[in-house]
Amino acid sequence: MCTHNWKLVWVAMCFPLVASAAGPNLGQPLSHAELAAWDINVLPDGTGLPKGSGTAAQGAPIYAQKCAACHGEQGKGGISAALVGAPPMKGMDSPKTIANFWPYSTTLFDFIRRAMPFQQPRSLADEEVYALTAYILAQNKLIGEQDVMDARTLPKVKMPNRDGFIPRFPEKM
Amino acid sequence: MADIAPVAGNGLLDRRAFLRRSGILITGYAVSPANAEPLSEAAWSKEPGTVVPAYGAPSKHEKAVVRTLSNPNGEPRNQHARTPHQQLQGIVTPNGLHFTISHGGNAEIDPAQHRLAIHGLVKRPLVFTVDALSRYPLVSRFTFVECGGNSAPMFSPEPIQASVQALHGLASCAEWTGVPLSVLLEEAGVDPKAKWLVAEGADAPHLSRSFPLGKALDDAMVALYQNGERLMPGQGYPMRLLLPGWEGNMNVKWLRRLQLTDQPGMTYYESRTYAQILPGGKAYQFYFVQEVKSFITHPSPGMGMKGAGLYEISGLAYSGNGRIARVMVSADGGQTWAQAALQEPVLPKAFTRFRIPWQWNGGPAVLQSRAWDEGGNAQPTRAQIIAVRGQTSKPPPVLAFPSQHYNGPTSWAIDTSGSVRHVYA
Numbered sequence: 001m002c003t004h005n006w007k008l009v010w011v012a013m014c015f016p017l018v019a020s021a022a023g024p025n026l027g028q029p030l031s032h033a034e035l036a037a038w039d040i041n042v043l044p045d046g047t048g049l050p051k052g053s054g055t056a057a058q059g060a061p062i063y064a065q066k067c068a069a070c071h072g073e074q075g076k077g078g079i080s081a082a083l084v085g086a087p088p089m090k091g092m093d094s095p096k097t098i099a100n101f102w103p104y105s106t107t108l109f110d111f112i113r114r115a116m117p118f119q120q121p122r123s124l125a126d127e128e129v130y131a132l133t134a135y136i137l138a139q140n141k142l143i144g145e146q147d148v149m150d151a152r153t154l155p156k157v158k159m160p161n162r163d164g165f166i167p168r169f170p171e172k173m
Numbered sequence: 174m175a176d177i178a179p180v181a182g183n184g185l186l187d188r189r190a191f192l193r194r195s196g197i198l199i200t201g202y203a204v205s206p207a208n209a210e211p212l213s214e215a216a217w218s219k220e221p222g223t224v225v226p227a228y229g230a231p232s233k234h235e236k237a238v239v240r241t242l243s244n245p246n247g248e249p250r251n252q253h254a255r256t257p258h259q260q261l262q263g264i265v266t267p268n269g270l271h272f273t274i275s276h277g278g279n280a281e282i283d284p285a286q287h288r289l290a291i292h293g294l295v296k297r298p299l300v301f302t303v304d305a306l307s308r309y310p311l312v313s314r315f316t317f318v319e320c321g322g323n324s325a326p327m328f329s330p331e332p333i334q335a336s337v338q339a340l341h342g343l344a345s346c347a348e349w350t351g352v353p354l355s356v357l358l359e360e361a362g363v364d365p366k367a368k369w370l371v372a373e374g375a376d377a378p379h380l381s382r383s384f385p386l387g388k389a390l391d392d393a394m395v396a397l398y399q400n401g402e403r404l405m406p407g408q409g410y411p412m413r414l415l416l417p418g419w420e421g422n423m424n425v426k427w428l429r430r431l432q433l434t435d436q437p438g439m440t441y442y443e444s445r446t447y448a449q450i451l452p453g454g455k456a457y458q459f460y461f462v463q464e465v466k467s468f469i470t471h472p473s474p475g476m477g478m479k480g481a482g483l484y485e486i487s488g489l490a491y492s493g494n495g496r497i498a499r500v501m502v503s504a505d506g507g508q509t510w511a512q513a514a515l516q517e518p519v520l521p522k523a524f525t526r527f528r529i530p531w532q533w534n535g536g537p538a539v540l541q542s543r544a545w546d547e548g549g550n551a552q553p554t555r556a557q558i559i560a561v562r563g564q565t566s567k568p569p570p571v572l573a574f575p576s577q578h579y580n581g582p583t584s585w586a587i588d589t590s591g592s593v594r595h596v597y598a
Contacts, residue, residue: 026302092576
């Protein structure tokens with residue numbers, strides 16, 4: 001009886017230290033391994049980039065097979081946006097392209113991996129995503145034809161419009 | 174009997190005129206209508222009606238009250254469905270008419286299999302089922318959601334002739350019920366290094382947006398219910414992120430994951446799509462707030478006036494910074510103004526319905542509204558917006574998004590025939 005009461009006191013004292021008092025604490029612990037299939041964010045400093053690598057030469061046939069139907073041959077545009085080209089940025093009439101607008105190369109990997117191809121997202125292997133990223137960057141002459149894109153090299157590709165942005169309400173960031 | 178004299182040019186009456194209890198003689202009210210037809214028993218009054226359905230739907234006579242679709246055949250691109258403000262009243266958007274933008278279709282999610290993961294810079298990475306979240310103490314709030322690109326046709330150098338639905342239909346308001354995100358973050362234990370969260374949906378594009386920790390701990394919600402029932406599929410069933418007053422796209426639908434980070438993700442939608450090019454080539458980024466705005470819904474284009482006489486002008490005002498404090502209405506293109514009545518309740522970051530009586534003399538008029546919020550922010554004029562943000566070189570298609578975050582006024586011109594047309598005034 002006495003022991004039982006002490007257990008309750010112990011639980012009452014320790015519970016707030018390990019969990020929230022505001023809710024019933026129904027979240028289940030989530031390990032890295034359990035999260036892995038969803039852990040696809042790539043941050044601008046390269047955090048989250050997976051193992052693997054790819055080159056423009058490896059990306060070209062994948063592009064032709066899986067991307068060109070919408071984005072046109074060699075990224076020139078089709079029913080979906082052009083991926084190659086950098087028309088001057090003047091005002092809101094200017095098209096936003098990867099080479100004239102996107103501030104970070106990592107966004108290219110992140111977006112292809114999570115959202116493309118439009119009809120079959122998450123169907124590409126990480127190696128294919130690296131290869132397509134390299135292909136598009138090379139077509140835009142932002143990297144060399146032979147450059148290998150991987151977790152170390154991709155974040156170092158500086159995009160031309162990196163400094164083209166003004167936070168609207170910096171005090172809220 | 175009291176004569177109600179106009180309080181501003183072209184026939185705007187005191188906003189309290191409709192509220193007075195005694196008989197009112199409206200100055201200039203001189204219409205003598207013909208006698209009505211004799212009343213009779215209609216067919217529906219002379220036999221029992223239809224079987225009551227399990228889930229109700231509007232009358233078959235309201236079939237024209239629908240959203241307009243940008244991509245009705247589901248071609249491989251985004252889809253927009255716009256709210257028909259001109260056919261609605263009050264401040265709550267019916268669930269089937271709440272605007273939707275889907276960048277890869279509406280995900281059809283089995284709630285039993287859906288999960289929300291919270292991880293990254295937290296002490297205890299956690300995963301929640303829908304059932305688990307539904308057991309938390311829930312909170313409800315009315316708030317609007319507005320696409321950052323709502324009202325984008327207003328960047329045209331010439332007024333685009335379109336309905337209020339086409340111009341401003343990417344904003345809606347509902348009562349949302351869910352779990353405060355702060356409660357879930359407390360359970361996970363926020364690492365002091367965390368500054369941002371990257372939210373991700375379970376839809377095909379796995380749409381992702383970053384938002385600052387401060388907003389997460391302020392009024393962010395994991396919403397489960399919309400106007401009392403579970404979220405509509407187009408609103409992210411079974412759960413969405415709700416960031417009251419902030420850009421619609423950031424309110425990630427079909428929410429499945431929140432990663433706490435020390436930096437924004439610079440995702441596609443924040444570093445490209447919802448960054449607004451300024452004159453000279455720089456661009457705004459992380460606009461976040463849907464600033465104070467108003468527009469008149471009644472009357473509006475497509476709703477012809479039926480002869481001179483007394484009308485109620487009404488519309489919607491809202492601000493992502495708080496409550497609406499005041500709405501002024503002009504009937505003479507902004508030369509003189511009268512204060513509109515604000516329909517209770519006036520709630521922070523929610524639609525507020527404004528109303529004002531108007532004695533239309535049958536002559537030309539230009540109606541316009543301007544709103545102020547409780548923070549003292551004024552709805553800017555179109556000229557003020559264009560001076561900073563620019564405009565397109567030629568009128569864009571009405572469905573195009575040349576830029577975003579237009580919160581200037583909208584003007585409706587009424588001619589002697591009673592037709593209503595969009596003008597810049």
